[in-house]
Amino acid sequence: MPDTPYIPPKVWTHEAPSGGKFASINRPTAGATHDKPLPVGKHPLQLYSLATPNGVKVTIMLEELLALGHAGAEYDAWLIRIGDGDQFGSGFVEINPNSKIPALADHSEGTPVRVFESGSILVYLAEKFGAFLPTEPRARTETLNWLFWQMGSAPFLGGGFGHFYAYAPEKYEYPINRYAMEVKRQLDVLDRQLAERRYIAGDDYTIADMAIWPWYGGLVRGELYEAGEFLSVHDYKHVQRWAAEIGERPAVIRGRKVNRTWGEESQQVPERHDAADLD
Secondary structure, eight states, X not given: OOSSOOOOOSSOOOOSOOOSTTGGGXXXXXXXXXXXXXXXXXXXXXXXXXXXXXXXXXXXXXXXXXXXXXXXXXXXXXXXXXXXTGGGBHHHHHHOTTOOSOEEEEOSSSSOEEXXXXXXXXXXXXXXXTOSSOOSHHHHHHHHHHHHHHHHHHHXXXXXXXXXXXXXXSOOHHHHHHHHHHHHHHHHHHHHHHTSOSBTTBSSOOHHHHHHIIIIIHHHTTOSTTOTTTTTGGGOHHHHHHHHHHHTOHHHHHHHHBTOOSSOGGGOBSOBSSGGGGO
């Protein structure tokens, strides 16, 4: 802990970057910082993203739809380099005023429909193509329960634990312990759920799995924050079983490559404009 406790000022001002990795993506104001129209490819669905856990949700969904034979789910995936500030360009802000990836524009029906927030994109695509979201009210509600669970829980994993454990310029005991406790509680929630079900919401693979897997599946597979041993992720046997099964799906393997610019070269497809780009 610091020698001198921090005393908040009467009025907070943004005087210096917050420090740490990804500090450049944060600022206290919204809106575009520069003029930069977005490119538009040949397909009706135009995705602007990066292969973070939130971005991967959508590319997995699109690849799963294509695997089912939904030709209308063909898409162009354009790379948004958040470290370079692409998300603050005028074209991106027009699609997502919150300046976060992923963002989708659907050009299939006249005036493009903008869709932002990864959970909203998953629901939009599920309803558009009639897939991966049950229509029976009870099953649909259970799926949405877990989709919104993920949307509300992941900030504690990413912006909370991930930031203080992996990215903050200095490591402090209190925030790391606080968020580690919460992440382990969330893993226990999932483990208890998956002890009785093959997939998150029941017997069927849904958008709930697609939303949760990139974050919590990645965590227990040792792909997030190099924190597997610290969090004893091997203890969550049912999450491990589920994460391994989802990870073997061909569409998941394909979707994880899209808009990726790090890791093994064979796993990087910075932009995707045709199915052959993933071969």
